[in-house]
Amino acid sequence: QQPVQSPQAVILREGEDAVINCSSSKALYSVHWYRQKHGEAPVFLMILLKGGEQKGHEKISASFNEKKQQSSLYLTASQLSYSGTYFCGQVNFGNEKLTFGTGTRLTIIP
Amino acid sequence: DGGITQSPKYLFRKEGQNVTLSCEQNLNHDAMYWYRQDPGQGLRLIYYSQIVNDFQKGDIAEGYSVSREKKESFPLTVTSAQKNPTAFYLCASSMEGARNQPQHFGDGTRLSIL
Numbered sequence: 001q002q003p004v005q006s007p008q009a010v011i012l013r014e015g016e017d018a019v020i021n022c023s024s025s026k027a028l029y030s031v032h033w034y035r036q037k038h039g040e041a042p043v044f045l046m047i048l049l050k051g052g053e054q055k056g057h058e059k060i061s062a063s064f065n066e067k068k069q070q071s072s073l074y075l076t077a078s079q080l081s082y083s084g085t086y087f088c089g090q091v092n093f094g095n096e097k098l099t100f101g102t103g104t105r106l107t108i109i110p
Numbered sequence: 111d112g113g114i115t116q117s118p119k120y121l122f123r124k125e126g127q128n129v130t131l132s133c134e135q136n137l138n139h140d141a142m143y144w145y146r147q148d149p150g151q152g153l154r155l156i157y158y159s160q161i162v163n164d165f166q167k168g169d170i171a172e173g174y175s176v177s178r179e180k181k182e183s184f185p186l187t188v189t190s191a192q193k194n195p196t197a198f199y200l201c202a203s204s205m206e207g208a209r210n211q212p213q214h215f216g217d218g219t220r221l222s223i224l
Contacts, residue, residue: 002152029209029210030209030210032213034213040217041200041215041216041217041218042200042215043215044212044213044214047210047211047212049210055210055212056212087152087153091208091209096141096158096166096207096208096209097155097158097168097169097208098143098155098213099155099169100152100153100154101152102151102152103151
């Protein structure tokens with residue numbers, strides 16, 4: 001089952017903050033975050049593992065609430081380069097499939 | 111430079127025709143994946159392979175086939191049974207399985223029906 005992302009779209013002025021949420025109805029082993037610019041391939045941002053371990057870029061911040069099966073991506077002091085569509089992905093226990101959400105489109109304006 | 115190469119960048123298919131999309135990686139990754147992306151949508155998993163000579167169906171495998179004869183290569187064939195093949199196809203790889211490893215993506219192939 002596909003994770004649910006919110007909001008679907010958000011527009012920010014440069015320097016503002018944003019939070020993107022990702023929810024699942026199943027127990028998760030890990031949550032992944034990617035950013036895709038229009039017409040390009042997705043780029044890895046972060047992995048959050050059960051137990052609290054994180055792998056990713058230093059400038060990216062995220063959280064993973066294992067009890068609620070929810071993850072949030074925090075974008076602070078946004079820059080124009082942050083624009084794009086953000087996808088969360090989930091891996092459930094017992095398989096090696098990464099299932100992506102439908103995405104959150106982020107637009108940063110000067 | 112290490113990376114994933116997908117070819118061709120654009121591909122056109124005639125009715126009833128099978129077409130094959132190429133995906134090659136020189137990252138020495140064990141796992142490889144194929145995703146389909148429709149306009150304004152997320153990525154949906156078609157097939158994945160964790161080791162050579164082994165692969166598993168993803169969420170939308172009908173109408174597609176794959177092979178994994180070499181570690182570096184994971185070609186995807188879109189068969190005539192796939193009635194709506196127009197989409198952006200992305201190949202990815204990871205060092206090990208998907209659970210705790212980032213996936214590296216190729217630049218994609220855009221497939222259209224003639």
